[in-house]
Amino acid sequence: MITPVDEYDLIIVGAGVVGTAAAKAFGSDGRRVLLLERDLSEPDRIVGELLQPGGVNALTALGLEDCIEDIDGIVCNGYGVFREGEVVEIPYPLDEVTGKQTLGKSFHHGKFIQKLRAAATNTKNVTVREATVTTLIRDEDDDRVIGVVAKGGSDEEKHYAPLTIVCDGLFSRFRKEFTEKTPDVRSHFVGFEIKDLELPLPQHGHVILAKPAPVLMYQIGTHETRVLVDVPGQLPSVANGELKTYMQEVVAPGIPESLQKKFIEALETERLRSMPNSFLPPSSNQSIGLIVLGDAMNMRHPLTGGGMTVALNDVVLLKDYLSPESIPSFTESDVVVQQMDAFHWARKRYCTAINVLAMALYRLFAAEDENLAVLQRGCFEYFKCGGVCVNEPVGLLSGLIQRPFVLVYHFFAVAFYAIFCEFKRGGWRQAPMNIIRIFTVLYAACVTIMPYLWSETKS
Secondary structure, eight states: OBOOTTSOSEEEEOOSHHHHHHHHHHHHTTOOEEEEESOOSOOOOSSSOEEOHHHHHHHHHTTOGGGGSSSOOEEEOEEEEEETTEEEEEEOOBOTTTOSBOOEEEOOHHHHHHHHHHHHHTSTTEEEEEOEEEEEEEOTTTOOEEEEEEEETTEEEEEEOSEEEEOOOTTOSSGGGTOOOOOEEEEEEEEEEEETOOOSSTTSEEEEOOSSSOEEEEEOSSSEEEEEEEEESSOOOTTTTHHHHHIIIIIGGGSOHHHHHHHHHHHHHSOOEEEEEEEBOOOOOOSTTEEEOGGGTOBOOGGGOOHHHHHHHHHHHHHHHTOTTTOSOTTOHHHHHHHHHHHHHHTHHHHHHHHHHHHHHHHHHTOOSHHHHHHHHHHHHHHHTOTHHHHHHHHHHTTOOOOHHHHHHHHHHHHHHHHHHHHHHHTGGGHHHHHHHHHHHHHHHHHHHHHHHHHHTOO
């Protein structure tokens, strides 16, 4: 079946967080939207289960705040960071307007997605269909994208629109259509659930600085706690039992004693699933008729749970830049491209801090050498200082503080504080070594953060 060229104003490929939110946003603006998803059944993933306060605010701005209600979600008040038997509590900052503590929400990813899909489906002007997009249709004269070929069941259909948004996720089929950048896989998360686990800090995310890499725990339902174990390098085999052995012998000893028993028991009963942790710096959308969003366009390590916050804020910003007042019709392709260039630089305000913080913190928390280990110790001691040493870093992490300079300031404040702690710990006897360490630690700090900051300056 071939649909008329003017049937839709916008085609969206992928009904995940970005696609559903964008469908709701543009449908509410009066655009005729077709949302295509290869599988509309409830997804089952091990990530995308913690929405930071900045993401909650973006969800509210889109009129989707009800989507985190009635899904057995758990309020999140902040984080607890555990290291060598010590713990420091890091609450989310207070709201500058109301004076109340800001809150995040954790939940089963699939339940959240189904609520978003229902909201999109119930939006006027939005059509949701289950079909797999196989090809982007391009104009033979100028190579602009003018529609898609989608396969629903045994039938292949062509749908046309002057603008297509692709948000098909981590394993994007169409990323190569607009950028030569490819995801850089740094490690893998191995995930499973623990039933009825009593966490040391209820309603908090738990970051355990185990060796060789961090472990995350946070409650996602009344009876379920998500565990995510970062495994650097090559992932051990699940089939021959190497992964299970790795979890028992390498990871479990670094888990706080109060959680070890349940952790080991769950390894015997729960299915271990994995996903790659990737870094993909953002690219400017310059393709005529095509916009790529979400994990298809920009990824960071999920350690800080910033992916959905960036994605939802992208939709809020895009809705503004492509509003009917700015662009009455998406056939004005030159204006759309101009607005997308402006969008690329405007989003730096919130995405830069989240992207860079995620990658830099991961390097510290999975310290590969002694200089990074010094920075890790210093970071933990810095958090223990409380006050602004906690409020501003967690404000950046949560998407509430959208000033990249604040990130740079605190990162190097951690570096200098780490050096101070080393002098204090080593005393005069280790002073010569620590004088040398001033330079090696500062160098490690620079090579940790600067490449990621540099990647944000490119188009």
